[in-house]
């Protein structure tokens with residue numbers, strides 16, 4: 001459904017972007033037409049986000065030109081890009097959680113009058129919201145919104161500012177399958193209205209279902225642009241990685257041992273009523289992967305936070321190594337072998353302004369071998385550890401001492417996984433561990449998780465991808481509205497439909 005006139009909406013020509021003497025983009029050409037959904041693909045660190053940051057005026061290119069509808073554009077700041085109709089929704093959302101939806105919409109906009117008529121803003125939001133099927137409540141505080149809702153706010157914010165080019169950086173990695181379908185139908189409406197859409201994603205099947213064309217980057221260079229009718233999964237993977245995909249993993253059958261963690265009648269308040277934990281009881285055994293299926297926003301975060309000691313339960317018990325640890329703090333949980341991979345990489349997971357070794361030290365600075373003496377850290381040890389983890393996980397090299405925020409999204413995720421999986425955990429609370437990883441890295445991480453299972457860790461795998469859950473889990477537990485709906489002891493014996501019904505709150 002590409003509607004193209006002779007002059008493309010966006011043409012980027014010969015773009016270079018250099019960081020620390022490395023080319024994040026090298027002589028990249030990129031073209032976007034009106035009414036087109038154009039996917040941008042490539043491995044973690046290939047330069048996708050960088051190229052789009054150049055288009056959005058966040059980075060100034062070191063070489064190359066940008067043309068908007070045939071006219072050369074120079075962006076000194078994102079404001080200039082917005083004025084030219086370019087809007088970007090980032091990999092990590094940029095809304096202010098304490099403000100309402102409508103406040104976020106007008107925040108930082110030029111020409112906002114001193115006295116704001118809220119009704120006018122709300123009306124315009126509702127009009128856009130209806131036109132593009134993006135339901136939101138302008139009065140809602142962003143903090144209380146689900147990830148899917150926040151993303152709708154980000155999109156509306158761009159439309160509110162008059163964006164004709166919408167750049168979406170891995171929008172679906174945080175969406176549930178149903179939300180993704182709705183989201184794609186919105187994108188189709190936007191494309192039909194003449195917008196040009198750039199979609200960055202690692203999910204090839206999805207991309208093939210929505211994008212008209214796709215451009216592949218590899219190590220900063222453009223490998224080529226293909227029509228989706230002409231590209232299959234294998235071709236694209238080959239273009240991205242420069243070699244065919246391997247899928248050699250074989251899962252051994254589980255040999256569950258004793259109890260790794262158990263909880264009884266656990267209740268805890270959530271950030272919203274539907275996310276309150278109610279009477280949760282289950283046992284996680286050593287050497288098993290217990291899948292937690294549920295639609296996002298059904299208290300999965302609250303459950304993991306409680307099991308990691310970050311949220312204090314109102315009642316009930318959490319047993320670790322024979323001891324009730326409910327009410328203790330996060331460090332007590334870490335010391336009893338609990339690793340936690342949260343959804344929120346750049347907040348709970350990592351400290352973006354710290355460097356790699358500091359981020360690695362975060363969960364062990366008080367213990368040997370990272371600690372030497374009472375107030376000293378063994379930086380040599382931490383440097384060695386950082387290097388060997390970076391090696392093992394294929395984390396991109398950055399100059400020693402640089403803050404980890406310069407890492408690409410997937411590389412940040414790899415760093416957090418490396419830290420959490422390398423601490424000889426006995427319990428791993430893994431929320432969407434492969435979000436944002438390219439095909440190769442995702443495969444590697446799944447293998448590492450299976451290795452920890454062989455070594456006897458109990459793993460709670462939170463995912464809304466039923467295919468992933470069925471492939472990885474030894475048992476599957478379903479959560480809905482903060483309650484456990486049931487546990488399937490043998491996923492081979494139950495259908496995905498049945499699990500799906502339980503996820504929707506139906507007792508089956």
Ligand SMILES: Nc1ncnc2c1ncn2[C@@H]1O[C@H](COP(=O)(O)OP(=O)(O)OP(=O)(O)O)[C@@H](O)[C@H]1O
Nearest residue numbers: 019024044045046047048049050406408409410411
């Ligand atoms: N602000 C920055 N400072 C230094 N280096 C950076 C900065 N932003 C990006 N880079 C580097 O540029 C390269 C490309 O990163 P980019 O974020 O564009 O990758 P990506 O293709 O979006 O990967 P991912 O799939 O992991 O999100 C990486 O080597 C990254 O470390």
Ligand SMILES: [Mg+2]
Nearest residue numbers: 048049408409
């Ligand atoms: Mg990126």
